[in-house]
Amino acid sequence: MGKGEDEWARYWQHEQLPGIDLLRARYVRHSFPRHSHEGYVFGAVSGGVEDVVLPDRTVHAAPGSLVMINPEVPHSAHAGVPEGWAYHTLYPAAEVVAEIAAETSALRGTVGFAEVDVTDPQGARMIREVHRAAEEGNALAADSVLRILVARLLSRYGGSLPARTPRSAGCRDAVRARDVLETRMAAPPSLEELAAELGTSPFALLRAFKREYGMPPHSWLTNARVRRARTLLDIGTAPADAAAAVGFTDQPHLNRHFTRIVGVPPGAYQRERGESTEHARREQPRERGGAPEPRYAAAPRRAARKNVQDRAEPFTVRS
Structure with a gap:
């Protein structure tokens, strides 16, 4: 290799x-x-x-x-x-x-x-x-x-696996914070607002959330947004509409985080999900302009690079 x-x-x-x-x-x-x-x-x-x-x-x-x-x-x-x-x-x-x-x-x-x-x-x-x-x-x-x-x-x-049940007040606050972020994903509160709403301090909530879920609230929220965007893409929602629905600022914002977490950009993901229902797609590659459509999409570079483009052909990274 x-x-x-x-x-x-x-x-x-x-x-x-x-x-x-x-x-x-x-x-x-x-x-x-x-x-x-x-x-x-x-x-x-x-x-x-x-x-x-x-x-x-x-x-x-x-x-x-x-x-x-x-x-x-x-x-x-x-x-x-x-x-x-x-x-x-x-x-x-x-x-x-x-x-x-x-x-x-x-x-x-x-x-x-x-x-x-x-x-x-x-x-x-x-x-x-x-x-x-x-x-x-x-x-x-x-x-x-x-x-x-x-x-x-x-x-x-x-x-x-042992059943996990909230024990400490901090653990309960983390679970409640997760529920708030999941419910208000498109317009989440700030850490300070969230802590005040739960009756705790920002740093106490930050420590409790990371201890309970292995990542800080903002990272957890990004992961949750990508999960929900996947669900929307699975039912045919356009990537731009999915981005707005889950709280990303625009489609490039969704593209960047989706690609980093899932491994392919949302357009390539949605095309494969839709095309997997076509028997002909499995039997032979479709042709576009006389050339076979690539079976795999090129993977993204690191997130520090610029936006990955969603296209039917292998995608590239613009530097």
């Missing part, structure tokens, strides 16, 4: 695999800021090294290793070597994993994984097999391998 190769990424969902998102990418300059997912993350690096920064440690994921991240665990990621990393990732919804756990294991409650990075070449290979089957239009194989993979991971590494 040479340093001169372009970055690229494809984030999509197969129409017959609801509840499973797929990302296949190669990143060099791109880095993911601290964020979390509503569902699980199962990733397999096929080249280079990915550094995954967790609340308590940094994982160096190399080929042959398998990364498992539980829902709502804050983390960031960047290249661990100059040549970057290439990987296949599955994002199964919590309901999908819970269904498999109920059918194949004795685990009860919310299931999760105590180990984040394990050496498991067979598991990593199975992740790639799910991708390959899905891209070939073989939903039966993709769904079958996915379920065998998740059952295998639960058997080897799974357990029941």
